[in-house]
Amino acid sequence: MATALEVPSEGTDFPKMSQSDGTVSHEAATKLEDVLEVEKTKCKIELTKEILTVHGKKKHSRIIPVVSILSAVCQDEANSKSQLTIQYIHRAGKSNLKISSICLKGDTSVCNEWERKLLEYVKLVPHRPQRLLVIVNPESGKRNGLKIYKSKVEPIFKLARIETEVVVTESAGHAEDMMSSKDLSGIDGLVLVGGDGTFHEVANGALRKIQNDYGINPDNPDSVLRPLEIPIGMIPAGTGNGIAFQAYSSLDPEVAALAIVLGQRQPHSTFSVHANGKLLKYSIFQLGYGWFGDLIYNAETRRNLGRARYVYVLLNAFVWNNQRLMDLEIEYLPETGPDVTDSENKDEIKEWQKIEGRFIGVHTFAQQNNQDIIDPKIHHSKHKGAVIAVTKQMSRTQIIQLFYKGILMNQIPELIGPDINFVEFLVVSRYRVRLKSPSNPETKDGILERLKNCDGEILQLGGTEFEARCHPGLVQLYHCILPSDEKGIS
Numbered sequence: 321m322a323t324a325l326e327v328p329s330e331g332t333d334f335p336k337m338s339q340s341d342g343t344v345s346h347e348a349a350t351k352l353e354d355v356l357e358v359e360k361t362k363c364k365i366e367l368t369k370e371i372l373t374v375h376g377k378k379k380h381s382r383i384i385p386v387v388s389i390l391s392a393v394c395q396d397e398a399n400s401k402s403q404l405t406i407q408y409i410h411r412a413g414k415s416n417l418k419i420s421s422i423c424l425k426g427d428t429s430v431c432n433e434w435e436r437k438l439l440e441y442v443k444l445v446p447h448r449p450q451r452l453l454v455i456v457n458p459e460s461g462k463r464n465g466l467k468i469y470k471s472k473v474e475p476i477f478k479l480a481r482i483e484t485e486v487v488v489t490e491s492a493g494h495a496e497d498m499m500s501s502k503d504l505s506g507i508d509g510l511v512l513v514g515g516d517g518t519f520h521e522v523a524n525g526a527l528r529k530i531q532n533d534y535g536i537n538p539d540n541p542d543s544v545l546r547p548l549e550i551p552i553g554m555i556p557a558g559t560g561n562g563i564a565f566q567a568y569s570s571l572d573p574e575v576a577a578l579a580i581v582l583g584q585r586q587p588h589s590t591f592s593v594h595a596n597g598k599l600l601k602y603s604i605f606q607l608g609y610g611w612f613g614d615l616i617y618n619a620e621t622r623r624n625l626g627r628a629r630y631v632y633v634l635l636n637a638f639v640w641n642n643q644r645l646m647d648l649e650i651e652y653l654p655e656t657g658p659d660v661t662d663s664e665n666k667d668e669i670k671e672w673q674k675i676e677g678r679f680i681g682v683h684t685f686a687q688q689n690n691q692d693i694i695d696p697k698i699h700h701s702k703h704k705g706a707v708i709a710v711t712k713q714m715s716r717t718q719i720i721q722l723f724y725k726g727i728l729m730n731q732i733p734e735l736i737g738p739d740i741n742f743v744e745f746l747v748v749s750r751y752r753v754r755l756k757s758p759s760n761p762e763t764k765d766g767i768l769e770r771l772k773n774c775d776g777e778i779l780q781l782g783g784t785e786f787e788a789r790c791h792p793g794l795v796q797l798y799h800c801i802l803p804s805d806e807k808g809i810s
């Protein structure tokens with residue numbers, strides 16, 4: 321039997337109803353109590369603003385946090401009796417959220433009152449979305465985004481009584497253009513149905529809009545940017561869906577929809593990428609120059625292969641192993657973070673540092689802001705910067721190490737060790753890259769030197785120099801905390 325006890329309410333950012341001093345408010349302490357039937361057995365039912373409790377034999381009893389209630393629906397039966405069906409979200413396995421239900425029977429007037437009260441309390445749950453803007457890319461992945469939305473996501477949003485405004489994109493760039501002028505007042509969250517590219521467009525449009533609204537010059541890397549106030553959730557319907565996997569540890573659209581209903585959110589660092597005095601794009605997930613950009617360029621030229629294109633480019637990279645070495649000058653502003661207890665680091669003055677050499681590329685990893693940054697020297701500090709990886713030429717074994725253990729599996733800490741001496745990890749708040757001797761822009765190398773992988777999309781730099789600045793918490797992602805993640809969440 322599934323019980324709602326599996327939903328953690330301690331040690332996570334599940335929204336809580338208690339007051340800031342830790343006490344439960346008078347209203348929350350007020351209980352609604354009744355006796356209703358569960359499978360023909362009379363059971364005592366209690367409801368506070370935080371918990372619904374069904375007392376009874378083991379198979380009937382439940383403790384269901386109000387935050388996890390998906391729906392409460394009362395249906396009339398004969399003789400002034402009704403059935404109240406309560407659906408709730410709970411964990412099932414490591415990376416899964418599931419819906420279970422319990423049916424309570426009793427007098428119609430009592431069941432109606434319970435339905436009313438449950439819905440009232442659910443509406444009070446902090447962060448629970450009531451109105452969402454949904455952007456569907458019908459061309460992502462296997463071109464089934466709309467079908468996924470209609471069959472798997474919309475029914476969940478309807479059960480949760482979430483109002484939606486749905487926009488189906490008509491062309492590449494539509495989502496970004498729309499978001500850059502869309503009035504988001506009254507909207508609690510943005511949901512996109514698609515892949516990483518659609519996420520990137522939605523986030524970029526929304527971030528541009530908010531800087532514009534507040535009169536902030538986004539082109540200047542010194543500008544302090546305004547964070548996006550509402551979270552973004554991704555329903556995986558693309559090819560790679562890396563952002564969705566990072567957020568939910570699952571590529572199941574129903575898990576994503578349930579996580580969005582729960583309203584859990586995680587602040588996330590974002591890079592602004594600048595070149596020639598202009599903001600080019602915001603990057604939320606990954607930013608790769610050199611070899612990491614080549615991979616995405618090669619993958620995009622094989623879009624006809626669908627998901628297999630990523631395997632194709634990796635196999636190619638592995639088999640041919642013809643890495644382009646580039647003479648790079650990398651300047652960076654080290655980030656030591658506010659909570660560093662290590663006295664060695666405490667008084668460190670942040671000054672631009674420089675490394676130069678022949679590298680195959682520079683890659684930036686996605687950074688959730690509540691997690692410890694990965695740096696052996698300052699491992700336990702809560703950090704505000706981001707890790708960039710400056711990579712030297714790799715052997716085939718090292719390529720496997722980097723991809724299997726590192727980027728694809730998102731297990732970067734495992735990369736740090738004596739066998740990872742081909743990557744220099746730097747914790748930065750800002751960095752600049754300059755290619756010292758660029759190739760002719762008409763040649764293949766020249767083309768590759770002038771582009772980046774920005775969230776899995778090709779970003780044209782218009783030159784061979786760029787600057788990227790990390791903005792902690794600029795966006796928030798709907799996500800799903802798994803038990804193994806709890807210690808990393810404050």
Ligand SMILES: Nc1ncnc2c1ncn2[C@@H]1O[C@H](COP(=O)(O)OP(=O)(O)OP(=O)(O)O)[C@@H](O)[C@H]1O
Nearest residue numbers: 460461490491492514515516517518558559560561
């Ligand atoms: N209606 C449309 N017609 C054609 N292209 C579109 C449309 N709507 C969006 N696009 C473009 O489709 C591109 C690919 O979308 P997306 O990245 O979401 O899917 P994907 O490439 O299959 O997945 P992933 O990026 O996760 O591998 C985006 O760059 C977007 O600009």
